[in-house]
Amino acid sequence: MRGVPLRIEIGARDLEAGVATLVRRDRAFKEEGQKRTVALAAIVAEIPGALEEIQASLFAQAKAFLESHTISTSDRVEFFRLLEERAGMIDIAWCERTECEAAVKEASSATSRNLRRPARSATCVACGEPATAQAYFAQSY
Ligand SMILES: [Zn+2]
Structure with missing residues (x-):
């Protein structure tokens, strides 16, 4: 994975509902945990934890890659x-x-x-x- 690790999707319907979708770019399309709906009011608070999870996941992947090679x-x-x-x-x-x-x-x-x-x-x-x-x-x- 290169570049931005997290994408935030907000459509017109999302705005009406007061939610946004956090998309983890380290996960494959439709992989479990790839997308999560979050209340707009909570989104700022959600981001640090999401980034930490991504960091931990990338580290585990790199470690597994190194071990397998x-x-x-x-x-x-x-x-x-x-x-x-x-x-x-x-x-x-x-x-x-x-x-x-x-x-x-x-x-x-x-x-x-x-x-x-x-x-x-x-x-x-x-x-x-x-x-x-x-x-x-x-x-x-
Ligand atoms: Zn030697």
């Missing part, structure tokens, strides 16, 4: 194969050494991002040196 491996050959296949975010134990990252980038054009501690394994999947963190490697676009 993340592959964890402890095998060096598989690591380089997955990078070559542009399989997504490859999660490995990593040594954090500049030379190691340069070698991975040279071989696959992938770079590290989002380091987390501690490492789940004692050795770096990419080079075999002692690992100090978990890192995602992915192609840079």
Whole structure:
């Protein structure tokens, strides 16, 4: 979803009835919760909560997307194969050494991002040196 997350529809009949329709643009057409009728007097008070719900929903979607595109491996050959296949975010134990990252980038054009501690394994999947963190490697676009 891009741009404005919430649309407010007010037609002539709505005005007569004193209502408006809040339309969540992060929901599909006719999906549950996409549209909600709100009293005009309450609409200003409704908006912050609606925006928070949208924010939470987008965050959950992004998290699910990341998780479904993340592959964890402890095998060096598989690591380089997955990078070559542009399989997504490859999660490995990593040594954090500049030379190691340069070698991975040279071989696959992938770079590290989002380091987390501690490492789940004692050795770096990419080079075999002692690992100090978990890192995602992915192609840079
Ligand atoms: Zn390494």
